[in-house]
Amino acid sequence: MRQLPALWIALHITCVICGAQVAHLELVAPGRLPARWARWNAAVRRLYTQCRDPAQWWLIVESEHYTNGSGENITAEHAAQMRDAFAYPRRHTRVRNAALPGDAGFCPHCDVPYCPRHWTGPSGQERTCPLGHTP
Numbered sequence: 001m002r003q004l005p006a007l008w009i010a011l012h013i014t015c016v017i018c019g020a021q022v023a024h025l026e027l028v029a030p031g032r033l034p035a036r037w038a039r040w041n042a043a044v045r046r047l048y049t050q051c052r053d054p055a056q057w058w059l060i061v062e063s064e065h066y067t068n069g070s071g072e073n074i075t076a077e078h079a080a081q082m083r084d085a086f087a088y089p090r091r092h093t094r095v096r097n098a099a100l101p102g103d104a105g106f107c108p109h110c111d112v113p114y115c116p117r118h119w120t121g122p123s124g125q126e127r128t129c130p131l132g133h134t135p
């Protein structure tokens with residue numbers, strides 16, 4: 001089994017057609033600071049410090065379907081599901097098991113992610129992938 005020595009784990013999902021960001025997630029181990037800490041201003045750092053339970057895992061999500069700002073505490077159980085979704089190869093089933101918002105743009109049939117623009121069918125009405133699949 002592969003060991004993950006990283007202090008944090010990031011999941012960056014981009015559209016296979018245009019490369020637009022679909023979702024960016026960061027999983028931070030208990031007692032660690034997020035990777036983006038250095039880029040945060042004092043207000044965001046204060047918010048983080050107030051909300052963070054240092055004994056718990058921390059999850060930051062940025063996506064079309066869900067964004068949680070500086071992040072939120074998650075249980076060790078949820079973190080374990082997330083770690084599985086972050087593992088390679090990144091497949092729809094893993095993403096679904098981790099309950100990522102909107103399945104992180106993955107089409108269950110193509111098994112690849114598309115951005116919201118490419119999830120819009122030719123009619124502009126129905127939500128289908130570029131190959132015509134429905135989620």
Ligand SMILES: [Zn+2]
Pocket residue numbers: 015016017018019020114115116117118
């Ligand atoms: Zn796209």
Ligand SMILES: [Zn+2]
Pocket residue numbers: 107108109110111129130131132133
């Ligand atoms: Zn598809």
